[in-house]
Amino acid sequence: MTPEHSPHAVLDELAGHPHGDDLARVVHTAAFAAADERRSTLESGLAELVDRAGLSVADAETRYGNAIRALERGTSEGAGSATRVLLATLLARGVALSPPEGVEAEGRVAEALVWLATYTSVDALTALDAALGERADGLWRAVAALVRRADQGALPQLGRAGAILAAAALRASPSPAARAEAVALVEEVRDPIVRSLLRDALSPGRRPSHAPDAALAEGRGAAGGDVWASGEPDRASARLSGELTPPPRGPVQLVLLAATGILFVLHLGRLAGRFLLRYRRPAALDVGPRGVTVRSRTELFGRVLRERETYIPVESLLRATREVRYPRLGLYAGLVALGLGTYVGVSLLVDGARAGSPELLGMGALVFAFGAALDFGLSHLGTASRGRCRVVLVPRKGPALALGGIERDAADLALARLPRP
Structure with a gap:
C-alpha cells in the first residue's frame, strides 16, 4: 500500500471533505446491516440511507473515488484499489464515530468487521489503528478472542478463512495490544496456517526490545505484551495465558x-x-x-x-x-509404591522358598519388579509438567x-x- 493510498491519507482527505463524517456513517450502517443479514453485497437499501443522510452521489466524490458508487459495485472492487481503501477507511471512521462500549459490544463489532473482511470487499481491520488509535485496543483483543473461538470450531459463521484473515490483521497491526495478543495466540491456536501467520509478527524487526528470555523473544513462552521497540520499558506489560x-x-x-x-x-x-x-x-x-x-x-x-x-x-x-502444586507428590507416591512392592514381594518370595513353590517365587519377583517400576515412573512424573x-x-x-x-x-x-x- 503506497503512502498516498494509505488509511492515514484517506483520513486526511475525509477531514477536509464537507461530508466526510456523513459518508462514514452511511458506509458504517450499510456494512453492518450486510453483516447482520450475512449478505456479501452492500447496495441493499443504499438509496434510502443516502436520502436519509441528505446526500447525493456528487457529494460522495473524493480523489480516491466515489464512495456511493464503490458501495454499489461491492465485491467487484479490486484488492488494493483506491476505492477499496476508501471504503475500508470510511467504515473504520464510522466505528470511531460510534465506538463500542464494553467487552460484549467490542466482541459484536469485531465479529462484524471480521465477517465483512472475509466475505466482502470492505476490510476495515486494515484501517482500525489509523481511525481509532489507542481506542482500537479493545477491538484487537476482541479479534484475538474470535481467533481462539474459531480455532475451537465455535464460530462456523467465520470459519477457518475468518480466523486466518483475523490473524493476518493482528500480525500487520502496529498496536502493542494486537502484538501482545499475537504473542499469546502463538501458543494457543492449533491451526498451522494461523500459527504461522502469528509467528511472523515475532520476526526480528518486531521482537520486544528488552525481552531477556530467549524463548519469550521467539514467541514460545506464555508471556507477551512487551514494549515493541518503543524504548519505554517503564510502560512494559506482560501477558500470561492460562x-x-x-x-x-x-x-x-x-x-x-x-x-x-x-x-x-x-x-x-x-x-x-x-x-x-x-x-x-x-x-x-x-x-x-x-x-x-x-x-x-x-x-x-x-x-x-x-x-x-x-x-x-x-x-x-x-x-x-x-x-x-504438589512438587514432590510423584516422588512420595513412588516411595510408597516401592515400599509396598518390596514388602509384598519379599513376603511372597519367603513363602515360596519355604513351600518350594515356583509360582509364589515368580509372583513375589513380579510384585517386587512392579513396585520398583512404579517407583521409577512416579518419581519422573514431574518431568511431564515441569x-x-x-x-x-x-x-x-x-x-x-x-x-x-x-x-x-x-x-x-x-x-x-x-x-x-
Whole structure:
C-alpha cells in the first residue's frame, strides 16, 4: 500500500471533505446491516440511507473515488484499489464515530468487521489503528478472542478463512495490544496456517526490545505484551495465558472438606464438567507496573457463556505469587509404591522358598519388579509438567484469583514487573 493510498491519507482527505463524517456513517450502517443479514453485497437499501443522510452521489466524490458508487459495485472492487481503501477507511471512521462500549459490544463489532473482511470487499481491520488509535485496543483483543473461538470450531459463521484473515490483521497491526495478543495466540491456536501467520509478527524487526528470555523473544513462552521497540520499558506489560482455577484454601478449610468427602465430590464434579460438558475457563493475565488485569471467559460445549474483566491496581494488591502444586507428590507416591512392592514381594518370595513353590517365587519377583517400576515412573512424573505453575493474586478486598497452567519462567518475568513494597 503506497503512502498516498494509505488509511492515514484517506483520513486526511475525509477531514477536509464537507461530508466526510456523513459518508462514514452511511458506509458504517450499510456494512453492518450486510453483516447482520450475512449478505456479501452492500447496495441493499443504499438509496434510502443516502436520502436519509441528505446526500447525493456528487457529494460522495473524493480523489480516491466515489464512495456511493464503490458501495454499489461491492465485491467487484479490486484488492488494493483506491476505492477499496476508501471504503475500508470510511467504515473504520464510522466505528470511531460510534465506538463500542464494553467487552460484549467490542466482541459484536469485531465479529462484524471480521465477517465483512472475509466475505466482502470492505476490510476495515486494515484501517482500525489509523481511525481509532489507542481506542482500537479493545477491538484487537476482541479479534484475538474470535481467533481462539474459531480455532475451537465455535464460530462456523467465520470459519477457518475468518480466523486466518483475523490473524493476518493482528500480525500487520502496529498496536502493542494486537502484538501482545499475537504473542499469546502463538501458543494457543492449533491451526498451522494461523500459527504461522502469528509467528511472523515475532520476526526480528518486531521482537520486544528488552525481552531477556530467549524463548519469550521467539514467541514460545506464555508471556507477551512487551514494549515493541518503543524504548519505554517503564510502560512494559506482560501477558500470561492460562486457565482460572480455584484459589488455594486454608488448612482448616482443606481438612474439613477432605474429612467430609466434599473435596472429593468437588474434584469429581470438576472433572466431569471438563470432559463431559467441555467446561473451560481460559484466562489472560496482563501484568504491568501499575497493576494487573485478568480477562477470562466461561465456555460450555465450546460456546462462550460469560466474559469478565477484573483490574487490580498495585496499591490494592496484597500478594501476587506463583506456586508449584504438589512438587514432590510423584516422588512420595513412588516411595510408597516401592515400599509396598518390596514388602509384598519379599513376603511372597519367603513363602515360596519355604513351600518350594515356583509360582509364589515368580509372583513375589513380579510384585517386587512392579513396585520398583512404579517407583521409577512416579518419581519422573514431574518431568511431564515441569515448568508449569499457578499464579495466585490476593487483593486487599475481594476474593483471590488463581491462574493455572502457566510456565514458571514466564510467570517470574511477569511478576517481576510489579513494584516491590
